[in-house]
Amino acid sequence: MNARWLRITIGLLAGFVTLSAVGGGVAMLTGADSFPLDWLEGTTFPSYTLPAHVLAIIVGGTSLIALVAILRDHPLSGSFAVIAGFILMGFITIEVIILEQQPPGPTPTEVFYFVIGTILFLLGMGLVRLRGTPVTA
Numbered sequence: 362m363n364a365r366w367l368r369i370t371i372g373l374l375a376g377f378v379t380l381s382a383v384g385g386g387v388a389m390l391t392g393a394d395s396f397p398l399d400w401l402e403g404t405t406f407p408s409y410t411l412p413a414h415v416l417a418i419i420v421g422g423t424s425l426i427a428l429v430a431i432l433r434d435h436p437l438s439g440s441f442a443v444i445a446g447f448i449l450m451g452f453i454t455i456e457v458i459i460l461e462q463q464p465p466g467p468t469p470t471e472v473f474y475f476v477i478g479t480i481l482f483l484l485g486m487g488l489v490r491l492r493g494t495p496v497t498a
Contacts, residue, residue, distance in 0.1 A: 375428035386417025442485025449478030
């Protein structure tokens with residue numbers, strides 16, 4: 362796959378993750394999307410407020426940075442995609458581990474987003490290798 366197609370695919374995925382993470386975080390904060398509080402039993406979270414902020418700001422924000430870098434053809438855009446994919450995979454992994462979901466996770470939605478994060482990570486690595494840029498700056 363050449364750099365152009367990698368950039369297009371990364372841009373589409375990063376844009377999708379940005380919109381769904383920010384939208385999901387806002388939906389949780391406004392009550393448009395709610396989850397049972399008993400899923401938080403055994404965690405340090407009394408509500409979904411902090412996880413919603415992390416989803417919107419951290420997951421959505423890193424994906425937005427990757428998207429902007431791709432659109433501007435920044436030399437480190439592959440590295441930003443790697444970081445965004447890694448953060449999405451980490452968020453989903455922690456979510457599955459700490460939530461007391463009924464039935465137990467991972468849910469199909471969590472699997473879907475973990476796969477998206479993995480693809481974003483791998484495509485970012487491909488762009489890094491193709492361009493010969495470092496993963497960290």
